[in-house]
Amino acid sequence: MDFTYSEEQQMLTDSLRRFVSTEYTFDTRRRNAREHGSFDPHIWSALSEMGVAGLSVPAEHGGFGEGPATQAVVQRELGRALVQEPVIPGGVIAPAILRGFAPPEMQAACLPAVASGETIFAIAYLEPGTRYRAEAARAQARREASGAYVLSGAKSAVWHGAAAHAYIVSAWLDGALALFVVQRDAPGLTVAGYPTIDRLAGADLTLADTPATLLTVQGLEALELGLDHGIAAQCAAAAGAMERLIEITAEYLDTRRQFGKPLASFQALQHRVAEMVMQKELALSMAYVAAQGLDAADVAERRRKVSAAKVVTARAARFVGQQAVQLHGGMGMTDELEVGDYFKALAMADVLLGDSDLHLERYTAAMAA
Known part of the structure; x- marks a missing residue:
């Protein structure tokens, strides 16, 4: 897999960077989180027009049919701007x-x-008490005499659930975990949205004999594939966020003066920034490993590469975020600067789509296989 930017990828990257620099500023992002639940239809429409929403959709269905390498390029750029x-x-x-x-x-x-x-x-696959494990779901599906399916149960921590028009929901059907599509306006569906610490949004779903359409009876396999694609994208976005946070920190050290000198002139602080850069490069490399793993024919190989990338990226994200806050001194603890937003987003890199404990266990099992 070639991760050198093609001409088309470079053009897309340049377009995204110009867009976020003018339309997705720090103040815009804060206002979006405060007033619109971290979802702005105008921003989403603009991103869709640039091809972001349809990047992985096959061309015969109106998308671009791009693979994991291009997705990594786009997610890295979106991560730099903390696009919500x-x-x-x-x-x-x-x-x-x-x-x-x-x-x-x-x-x-x-x-x-x-x-x-x-x-x-x-x-919507998580439930209270399941701890990231899709197979621990308790939601139930039932097929009625008419042939239609209805779902009953509860789902929690649905990422961007309040902004969704439809949900892919896991539920047990005849002893197998299946996936269903549920429309937002379906009878018996209740959606309770809430903000998260990283200025994004989650939602809890309650399903009471809610009509649904069967997507697949291979629910575990389908969920694992989808979540692996999401993890690879998340790793690239986290690497982009680290990259931008390091730039912000370096700019601060260049302008903040102590003892008549800019902080950037002190060797000890230079070493800490260098360590941040090394962790960012490690995370970016692992994002490429995850993207490469998505094309692996062997499922165990995909699991190893994606879970390894998730664990390494989460550790690097925590390190870079903590160092950035410390290097900003007292200002790093305030809500006045962007550094806090990046720190919170990077802290969530561990818990979204499975934490490090889960992925270390998954990596070990894949190695044993």
């Missing part, structure tokens, strides 16, 4: 599940709307 829109759940995880497991008629109905940004999917 539901790009990973709606533009990465959902398309991976739909194109890999949904029947042709469902793909034809859903994927064009995903590519255009008209429909945003969220993934």
Whole structure:
């Protein structure tokens, strides 16, 4: 897999950087989180027009049919700006599940709307007490005499759930974990949204005999594939966030003076910034490893590479975030600077889509296999 930017990838990167520098400023992002639940339809529409939502959607369904390498390029750029829109759940995880497991008629109905940004999917697989384990779900599906399916149960911590138009929901059906599509306006569905510490948003779902459409009875396999695509994208976004945070920190050290000299002139602080850069480069390399793993024919190889990238990136993200706060001194603890936003986003790199404990266990099992 070649990670050298192609001409098309470079053009897309340049377009995204220009867009976020003018339309997605620090104040805009804060206002978006405060007033719009971290989702702005105008921003989402603009990103969709640039191809972000349909990047992984096959060309026959209105997308661009790009692979993991291009997705890593885009997510790295979006991570630099801490873009809050539901790009990973709606533009990465959902398309991976739909194109890999949904029947042709469902793909034809859903994927064009995903590519255009008209429909945003969220993934509802976590439940209270399940600790990231999809197989521990308790939601139940029932097929009625008419042939229609209804779901009952509760889902928690649905990433960008409040902004979604539809949900991919896991539930047990005849002894197997299956995935279903539930529309936002379906009877019996209650959505309770809330902000998260990183200025994003989550939601809890309650399903009471809620009508649903069967996506696949291979629920565990489909979820694992979709979440692996999401983790690879998340790692690239975290590497981009670290990259930008290091730039912000270096700029601060260049301007802040102590003993008549800029802080950047002190060798001890230079060493700490160098360590931050090394951790960022390590995370970026592992993001490429995760992207490469998505194309592996062997499932165990994919699991090893994705879980290893998740663990290494989470550790690097915590280190870079903590160092940036400390190097900003007292100002790093205030809400006045961007550094706090980046620190919170990087702290969430560990807990989103499975924490390090889960992925270390998964990596070990894949190695044993």
